[in-house]
Amino acid sequence: MANGGDEVVSNKQVILKEYVSGSPKESNLQVRISSINLKIPQGCNGILVKNLYLSCDPYMITRMKNLQLKQDYVHSFLLGSPISGYGVAKVIESEHPNFKKGDLIWGMTGWEEYSFITATETFFKIQDKDVPLSYYTGILGMPGVSAYAGFYEICSPKKGEYVFVSAASGAVGQLVGQFAKLSGCYVVGSAGSKEKVDLLKNKLGFDEAFNYKEEQDLNAALQRYFPEGIDIYFENVGGKMLDAVLLNMRLRGRIAVCGMISQYNLDQPEGVHYLSNIILKRIRMEGFMVFDHYHLYPKYLEMILPRIRQGKIVYVEDKDEGLESGPAALIGLFAGCNQGKKVVVVAHE
Amino acid sequence: MANGGDEVVSNKQVILKEYVSGSPKESNLQVRISSINLKIPQGCNGILVKNLYLSCDPYMITRMKNLQLKQDYVHSFLLGSPISGYGVAKVIESEHPNFKKGDLIWGMTGWEEYSFITATETFFKIQDKDVPLSYYTGILGMPGVSAYAGFYEICSPKKGEYVFVSAASGAVGQLVGQFAKLSGCYVVGSAGSKEKVDLLKNKLGFDEAFNYKEEQDLNAALQRYFPEGIDIYFENVGGKMLDAVLLNMRLRGRIAVCGMISQYNLDQPEGVHYLSNIILKRIRMEGFMVFDHYHLYPKYLEMILPRIRQGKIVYVEDKDEGLESGPAALIGLFAGCNQGKKVVVVAHE
Ligand SMILES: NC(=O)c1ccc[n+]([C@@H]2O[C@H](COP(=O)([O-])OP(=O)(O)OC[C@H]3O[C@@H](n4cnc5c(N)ncnc54)[C@H](OP(=O)(O)O)[C@@H]3O)[C@@H](O)[C@H]2O)c1
Ligand SMILES: NC(=O)c1ccc[n+]([C@@H]2O[C@H](COP(=O)([O-])OP(=O)(O)OC[C@H]3O[C@@H](n4cnc5c(N)ncnc54)[C@H](OP(=O)(O)O)[C@@H]3O)[C@@H](O)[C@H]2O)c1
Numbered sequence: 001m002a003n004g005g006d007e008v009v010s011n012k013q014v015i016l017k018e019y020v021s022g023s024p025k026e027s028n029l030q031v032r033i034s035s036i037n038l039k040i041p042q043g044c045n046g047i048l049v050k051n052l053y054l055s056c057d058p059y060m061i062t063r064m065k066n067l068q069l070k071q072d073y074v075h076s077f078l079l080g081s082p083i084s085g086y087g088v089a090k091v092i093e094s095e096h097p098n099f100k101k102g103d104l105i106w107g108m109t110g111w112e113e114y115s116f117i118t119a120t121e122t123f124f125k126i127q128d129k130d131v132p133l134s135y136y137t138g139i140l141g142m143p144g145v146s147a148y149a150g151f152y153e154i155c156s157p158k159k160g161e162y163v164f165v166s167a168a169s170g171a172v173g174q175l176v177g178q179f180a181k182l183s184g185c186y187v188v189g190s191a192g193s194k195e196k197v198d199l200l201k202n203k204l205g206f207d208e209a210f211n212y213k214e215e216q217d218l219n220a221a222l223q224r225y226f227p228e229g230i231d232i233y234f235e236n237v238g239g240k241m242l243d244a245v246l247l248n249m250r251l252r253g254r255i256a257v258c259g260m261i262s263q264y265n266l267d268q269p270e271g272v273h274y275l276s277n278i279i280l281k282r283i284r285m286e287g288f289m290v291f292d293h294y295h296l297y298p299k300y301l302e303m304i305l306p307r308i309r310q311g312k313i314v315y316v317e318d319k320d321e322g323l324e325s326g327p328a329a330l331i332g333l334f335a336g337c338n339q340g341k342k343v344v345v346v347a348h349e
Numbered sequence: 350m351a352n353g354g355d356e357v358v359s360n361k362q363v364i365l366k367e368y369v370s371g372s373p374k375e376s377n378l379q380v381r382i383s384s385i386n387l388k389i390p391q392g393c394n395g396i397l398v399k400n401l402y403l404s405c406d407p408y409m410i411t412r413m414k415n416l417q418l419k420q421d422y423v424h425s426f427l428l429g430s431p432i433s434g435y436g437v438a439k440v441i442e443s444e445h446p447n448f449k450k451g452d453l454i455w456g457m458t459g460w461e462e463y464s465f466i467t468a469t470e471t472f473f474k475i476q477d478k479d480v481p482l483s484y485y486t487g488i489l490g491m492p493g494v495s496a497y498a499g500f501y502e503i504c505s506p507k508k509g510e511y512v513f514v515s516a517a518s519g520a521v522g523q524l525v526g527q528f529a530k531l532s533g534c535y536v537v538g539s540a541g542s543k544e545k546v547d548l549l550k551n552k553l554g555f556d557e558a559f560n561y562k563e564e565q566d567l568n569a570a571l572q573r574y575f576p577e578g579i580d581i582y583f584e585n586v587g588g589k590m591l592d593a594v595l596l597n598m599r600l601r602g603r604i605a606v607c608g609m610i611s612q613y614n615l616d617q618p619e620g621v622h623y624l625s626n627i628i629l630k631r632i633r634m635e636g637f638m639v640f641d642h643y644h645l646y647p648k649y650l651e652m653i654l655p656r657i658r659q660g661k662i663v664y665v666e667d668k669d670e671g672l673e674s675g676p677a678a679l680i681g682l683f684a685g686c687n688q689g690k691k692v693v694v695v696a697h698e
Contacts, residue, residue, distance in 0.1 A: 282637055
């Protein structure tokens with residue numbers, strides 16, 4: 001039963017049309033016009049939000065597959081329903097004591113214009129609004145905490161160490177590189193185009209950068225950029241790059257395993273051959289999931305906000321306008337189409 | 350110039366005849382009779398020892414290869430010279446203030462009857478002689494410290510956790526299994542024969558054990574023995590076993606990478622495919638070398654000696670008599686010929 005004063009409006013959505021198998025295609029997704037009643041059903045403890053910015057994140061591709069995992073780490077999206085992901089939204093109605101109309105929040109929302117949300121516990125309230133709101137999908141959101149926890153907690157950087165970051169111009173990588181510079185490290189990034197390499201060197205402060213697609217021999221490339229070897233590898237891509245890195249790690253090196261995007265869409269993941277370097281070089285390789293580290297968020301905001309305001313940390317976003325652009329934006333991550341953090345703009349407040 | 354009173358005696362030696370390429374063969378080594386003057390050259394700060402027990406260790410195969418590594422982690426043995434390794438020896442002459450005639454010691458010695466040693470800093474003096482002296486090549490020597498440091502320092506075991514050990518009946522593995530039981534863990538071992546599986550279950554106190562050579566599908570085998578998954582993997586073998594383990598690890602699992610014996614003699618190491626589990630399951634995988642952990646030796650002796658005396662920890666040795674048996678004993682490690690810690694008995698004091 002709905003409250004009095006129903007207000008039914010049209011609601012554009014990006015839905016999962018078919019499960020991804022092999023490489024994801026735009027046609028796995030579909031934009032459709034649905035409708036939504038902008039009243040919260042009586043007795044429901046939820047919130048109604050207007051979505052503003054949606055985050056395109058590589059992990060979402062996993063949820064677009066028909067997963068049959070023993071463990072419950074990830075769930076498939078529902079066929080025919082709007083997909084979900086991190087986003088920035090404005091509360092337009094609230095029956096939840098923690099949220100009120102007008103609040104700006106970020107968390108797990110639907111790929112649609114309006115969402116009715118009951119799982120409000122994934123949301124953070126946005127206090128600082130003097131920075132671009134879309135940053136809460138990136139530097140001030142999930143990718144920010146990923147870079148922060150992965151680099152500081154897992155890599156334990158020390159001044160003067162040699163740091164390598166793959167997918168370095170992306171949402172997470174561009175931050176890791178800047179954090180490495182803040183820590184007094186030497187940092188090199190790899191990315192998939194000349195433009196991204198320029199970005200890394202000229203805007204994001206990396207000491208060096210290279211286009212991995214133009215290297216015949218990744219081992220030789222790393223030897224060139226790290227004649228002394230690598231102390232810290234921030235792993236975003238996996239596969240051949242990881243193998244080349246293992247050959248170039250230094251004694252007591254650390255590898256933070258954030259992602260392995262090059263493997264997500266392969267039926268059979270590539271083999272990594274040089275793991276025995278882990279023994280001789282006493283390497284620690286450790287995977288992490290950002291969800292375990294959100295308790296660091298307040299501390300992270302304290303560190304990052306002043307640096308954003310002072311221009312000491314910059315953030316490159318790549319925004320597409322309108323939900324219609326969603327499928328191409330998301331699928332494009334896997335072809336490296338994004339230049340920085342990929343954001344879909346649903347509405348400007 | 351030698352001191353007065355020269356005493357030249359014959360000295361049987363195991364020498365490296367040719368570098369190993371591919372699989373090692375007994376014929377890479379040769380037993381020859383040399384001679385040695387049992388007097389320390391004047392002005393030399395060394396010791397003369399009579400070798401009693403020599404340790405057969407898998408890593409020695411690496412030194413039998415013609416290594417051309419950038420980093421100086423390991424050096425090749427010299428062609429035509431006796432190979433070296435851990436052993437128990439008796440000092441028969443000393444010009445070094447820390448050692449005196451009659452001392453029993455263990456450390457890096459030559460595969461020969463008598464050795465003249467200047468690099469005395471690798472040696473530990475044996476204080477406790479009420480236990481079999483040969484134990485100082487195994488449970489009370491390098492493999493003991495490896496198991497201790499690898500299990501307690503790297504794996505941080507907790508009561509009730511599920512532990513898997515490969516090459517479980519070997520020098521290191523049999524101890525890891527017993528330490529796991531001391532820590533209140535459930536422990537399963539893999540080994541390469543029915544006899545070894547019996548040993549693990551009936552003598553060494555493993556909860557379960559299986560013969561990996563009889564399993565068509567290692568993933569299925571691990572699922573059978575670990576329906577709840579694996580918290581701790583003590584890695585001795587690498588390759589396919591590691592891949593199967595990755596599929597069966599639990600959330601926040603730890604993998605101590607001690608060795609990867611299945612890969613040592615391959616020209617191209619096998620590929621490991623399921624590393625992305627490290628992310629989802631937040632796995633920590635860490636390599637170690639026993640050399641970094643010898644500071645724990647006194648603490649380890651304090652822990653292990655009473656347990657040996659009380660019969661709470663047992664140790665299975667596999668002894669061959671005479672230096673002549675050395676080449677077969679060492680090479681046999683790679684075919685799993687050893688049943689427990691492989692020791693070559695050069696002399697009984
Ligand atoms: N563990 C966690 O909690 C967590 C949290 C956030 C992100 N992640 C992971 O971190 C990684 C980076 O995420 P992000 O948000 O920063 O993404 P992103 O960098 O903004 O976008 C993905 C980028 O990956 C690169 N890429 C795509 N396919 C590739 C391939 N086959 N080989 C090499 N590079 C490829 C592309 O850049 P190029 O032009 O450089 O190829 C693409 O732009 C991903 O693996 C993601 O899954 C993990
Ligand atoms: N990191 C360090 O500081 C350190 C120190 C000591 C030892 N280690 C390593 O720890 C491991 C165990 O050493 P250990 O002294 O205890 O040796 P061990 O177990 O006494 O002897 C080696 C055993 O490995 C097994 N093996 C041989 N080839 C194999 C293959 N292709 N696949 C699977 N298993 C195979 C055999 O037993 P099965 O019958 O079970 O096949 C063999 O008996 C080795 O990898 C060694 O290099 C490392």
